[in-house]
Amino acid sequence: MYALDPADASGEPNAGAENDLRAIAEGNREALARLYHSHGSAVYAYALSILRHREEAEDVQQDTFVQIWRAAGTYRPQGKPDAWIFTIARNLAMQRLRERKKTVETIPEDWQEEFADDPRMDPSDRVLAAALLESLGDEERQIVVLHIMTGMKHREIAEMMGKPLSTVLSKYNRALKKLRSAYKEADSL
Amino acid sequence: MKDQELERRIRTAMEHAAPDRLDSILSSCDEQKGEYTNMTTLSNFSNTTPRPDAEKSAPAKRSVWRRFAAIAAALVLFVGIGSYSMGRRAAAVDSIILLDVNPSISISVNVNEKVLSAEALNADAETVLGDMDLKGVSLDVAVNAIIGAMLQAGYLDEARNSILVSVESGDAARGAALEQEVSAAIAAATQTDSLSAAVLSQTISATDETLTSLAAEYDISLGKAALIQEVVAQDATLTVADLAGVDINEIALLISSNNISTSTTQTGTASDKAYIGESAALNAALADAGVSNADVLRSTAKLGRENGVMVYEVEFDTAEMEYDYDIDAGTGAVVSVDIERRYSSLETVISSITSGTLIGETAAEDIALADAGASRTDVTYLNSWLEYDDGRMECYEVEFAVGSTVYEYKIGLYDGTIRSRDVETRGGTGASSGNTTQSTLIGEDAALSAALSHAGVSASDASKTKVKLDRDDGVYVYEVEFTVGWLEYEYEIDAASGSILSFEIDD
Secondary structure (H helix, E strand, O other): OOOOOHHHHHOOOOHHHHHHHHHHHOOOHHHHHHHHHHHHHHHHHHHHHHHOOHHHHHHHHHHHHHHHHHHHHHOOOOOOHHHHHHHHHHHHHHHHHHHHHHHOOOOOOOHHHHOOOOOOOOHHHHHHHHHHHHHOOHHHHHHHHHHHHHOOOHHHHHHHHOOOHHHHHHHHHHHHHHHHHHHHHHHOO | OOHHHHHHHHHHHHHHHOOOOHHHHHHHHHHHHHHHHHHHHHOOOOOOOOOOOHHHHOHHHHHHHHHHHHHHHHHHHHHOOOHHHOOHHHHOOOEEEEEEOOOEEEEEEOOOOEEEEEEEOOHHHHHHHOOOOOOOOEHHHHHHHHHHHHHHOOOOEOOEOEEEEEEEEOOHHHHHHHHHHHHHHHHHHHOOOOOOOEEEEEEEOOOOHHHHHHHHHHOOOHHHHHHHHHHHHHOOOOOHHHHHOOOHHHHHHHHHHOOOOOOOEEEOOOOOOOOOOHHHHHHHHHHHHOOOHHHOOEEEEEEEEEOOEEEEEEEEEOOOEEEEEEEEOOOOOEEEEEEEEOOOOHHHHHHHHOOOOOOOHHHHHHHHHHHHOOOOOOOOEEEEEEEEEOOEEEEEEEEEEEOOEEEEEEEOOOOOOEEEEEEEEOOOOOOOOOOOOHHHOOOHHHHHHHHHHHHOOOOOOOEEEEEEEEEEOOEEEEEEEEEEOOEEEEEEEEOOOOOEEEEEEEO
């Protein structure tokens, strides 16, 4: 993922995604590709933080962008394109979770091993991604991913998750503390 | 290490983990567009915003969509709206929005967010809807009208301000958009001086069989069933049968008072104005027990349900007793009470033996100094005080320094026993023999014997015995723990010399 929104430099937050959504509603494929480059890995990481299953998270990423392509016309510009995009991803991921009860998916226990076949990840990437998926609680993980990957403010995350801001802040700080030791390990690699 | 650097590294790791599926996404999108064009050609209805048909966009939900479409078609025929004047897409149910307060209303809308039908799901909802005709109006207008009618009929007021919005849509993006829109419309409609609504919103699925059977069994909306299901799963004291008949406001209060997490998004705070509040509930319980606030060591109060009424579950402890009250949340009346004797604390036992005379700080200092083999003239500083824990006297603490060695003692309040001792040498490693290597250690058995003999306890009386070798600032230390009756002993033994570095006795 690149800088989240090229238009951020203009001082207009999220204007890039907002413009892209408008263009996508008119059937502009380049705008969809742009939005995928700016938001694709964040959507994947968020889905992975909810589902803890790589294939399912990949499916949710794909479904999210297909939904965006179809439904961009229903988006009402309010300066909150990220909240809209990640709410779609969240709903799709939650739907998977509910369906999973019937199929019983197994959650990997060793995430470093899980990521071992991914040639784009170096050993320190694997240590950090595994720490994120293994050592944090469900909400801690989602808050960390939303903040780090999307640049959403803690206040916006609190609003989206329906939690008090103080809860989101303390969960975030606790999560970072837990991740610091993994970072030290990754740093020595 | 800076947080920003940590955040950056995690971001990079996750970027590397993410797949690149753009090509596959673009080709699915092409298929979707193709189908969409096809649909509009077939339809005689033209929409300004291009949207595909729900059936085409969500193949997995096809059966649900068919069911909705069938219901909608029946409705259209029944009420005699000119089906020939509306296109297929306009007459089909695209999404269903459920509003629950206590009145429970189901609104079906088409892709243009025009109301196809509004249905009362319980008797209160019939009162609210009356002969209101919402067919064909836009969703936000309908929501506004329904909320207005609920305010007028007194179902929503200062004391009951919570509304549950549940959106059922074959399409996740539409669902998310509708969830936000309806919540915003409600917030706008309820923004008055005295009332600010709490809106809980969620998306639900009609294909969830557990949910549909739960809703049918208790005659409640799917939305309320989904919320209750999550709540009872996390709080075993609550039941579906009880909560099915309870207003959303009460469920919202139970959720926040008991820190229950749900998949709903909440804006605003549920009103507890109909209830006396946690501190009044605590006072009612204290008054009933004849206990003064000053004697309370610990207390908690939270909302719960008891025999079909809202209660505050109040718990508090005094030195001797444990109290457990249920207080009627509306009236403050005592619903139930349970009182148990606590395990006697060390202080109460000792004070009963010594008839409660405190030894005083000077005596505590003398005891500590004597133990350290120091006199008042040796010390560079000396300080002592009464230590309180949770509002009750715990012990005397005595601190003093001799040269670069700092001593900390805890001395019993009534009998002057040494409860703990900690000796530390500033800038050094204290009363240890320095550069210990593992080969010169005394061994775990010797460490345990040293601790037991200091405590005056025989090995057979001690239980839960633990001995662990630890390295602290380069010095090996045995950490010894054991329990005798209700006393817990903790020692640190110098692993080389066997001398006692610190100990603590807890009741």
